Amino acid sequence: MYAIVIDDSSAMRMILRRTLSSMGFKVVDAVNGRDALDKLANLDYVPDVALIDWNMPEMDGLTFVQTVRDDPRYRRLSLLMVTTESEQSQIVRALAAGAHEYLIKPFTPDAVAEKLELLGLTTAGSLT
Amino acid sequence: MIEATTPCLPSHEELAELVEDVWRSFLDDEIVVGLEAPDDPDRTLMVAWVSITGEWTGHLQVLTTRVGAEGIASAMFQMEPGEVSSEEVADAFGEIANMVGGGVKGMVGVHTALSLPQVVLDSRALISPEAHQHSSIHAIWRGEPLEFSLWERGEKNEKTNQHNGTAVGGV
Numbered sequence: 001m002y003a004i005v006i007d008d009s010s011a012m013r014m015i016l017r018r019t020l021s022s023m024g025f026k027v028v029d030a031v032n033g034r035d036a037l038d039k040l041a042n043l044d045y046v047p048d049v050a051l052i053d054w055n056m057p058e059m060d061g062l063t064f065v066q067t068v069r070d071d072p073r074y075r076r077l078s079l080l081m082v083t084t085e086s087e088q089s090q091i092v093r094a095l096a097a098g099a100h101e102y103l104i105k106p107f108t109p110d111a112v113a114e115k116l117e118l119l120g121l122t123t124a125g126s127l128t
Numbered sequence: 129m130i131e132a133t134t135p136c137l138p139s140h141e142e143l144a145e146l147v148e149d150v151w152r153s154f155l156d157d158e159i160v161v162g163l164e165a166p167d168d169p170d171r172t173l174m175v176a177w178v179s180i181t182g183e184w185t186g187h188l189q190v191l192t193t194r195v196g197a198e199g200i201a202s203a204m205f206q207m208e209p210g211e212v213s214s215e216e217v218a219d220a221f222g223e224i225a226n227m228v229g230g231g232v233k234g235m236v237g238v239h240t241a242l243s244l245p246q247v248v249l250d251s252r253a254l255i256s257p258e259a260h261q262h263s264s265i266h267a268i269w270r271g272e273p274l275e276f277s278l279w280e281r282g283e284k285n286e287k288t289n290q291h292n293g294t295a296v297g298g299v
Binding site for chain 2: 008009010011012014015055084085086087104106107108
């Protein structure tokens with residue numbers, strides 16, 4: 001399984017990388033939506049899941065979601081927003097834009113695992 | 129969550145719960161909140177904050193010592209305190225403000241936007257014109273003091289409520 005973590009915070013990228021690695025994912029990361037699009041274009045595979053922060057400089061998470069949802073190359077990429085944006089209206093907005101799941105910070109590793117399970121990417125108890 | 133038309137700011141208890149959640153989730157540790165302010169106003173403190181703008185405008189500010197901020201970074205990056213760079217300290221400390229501020233934004237209940245976090249090495253360099261402190265909580269973690277405060281921009285607002293239903297504006 002492959003994941004791309006998109007967050008402008010290096011601490012958050014580290015935390016998500018650690019969590020995903022413990023579940024067996026190979027992880028690449030990007031510092032914003034624009035960087036993620038560049039990284040995706042240069043990979044010779046499409047990751048199974050993108051974990052996407054909302055508030056980032058240059059290209060935010062919502063714009064990234066809208067962009068990849070319109071690109072047939074990334075049809076099989078599951079989009080999981082991981083953000084402090086917790087209002088119902090923001091969740092609806094992200095899901096309407098094309099996000100498949102939504103995880104609010106702060107989160108626990110178990111919460112990440114649950115969302116990945118909902119996306120069909122892990123099974124229960126996959127955290128090591 | 130029901131979105132209100134009147135800003136509804138978190139109570140001290142809700143702010144404390146937010147902080148405790150962040151500590152448990154990301155630092156895998158407990159933080160002691162609800163303390164008296166430390167009696168050392170001249171201590172040099174780092175400050176991290178995020179601004180919330182829109183139908184309610186203010187910011188969430190976090191203060192701690194350099195040692196406290198290094199401890200946060202070392203816990204997040206799982207490194208020794210002396211190994212973390214200044215950039216990593218600023219990034220991790222700013223992310224704390226981002227997560228607590230994001231939680232506050234979600235509680236305010238009106239349409240707002242959250243800024244990217246900012247970090248300054250010495251809180252004495254920070255001036256917040258036209259802002260007044262709505263609430264603050266003091267905490268201690270690994271022996272270092274922390275303060276989390278919520279600031280409201282503009283005149284004290286009679287329409288701003290607290291989650292327990294108590295009007296806090298104009299008091």
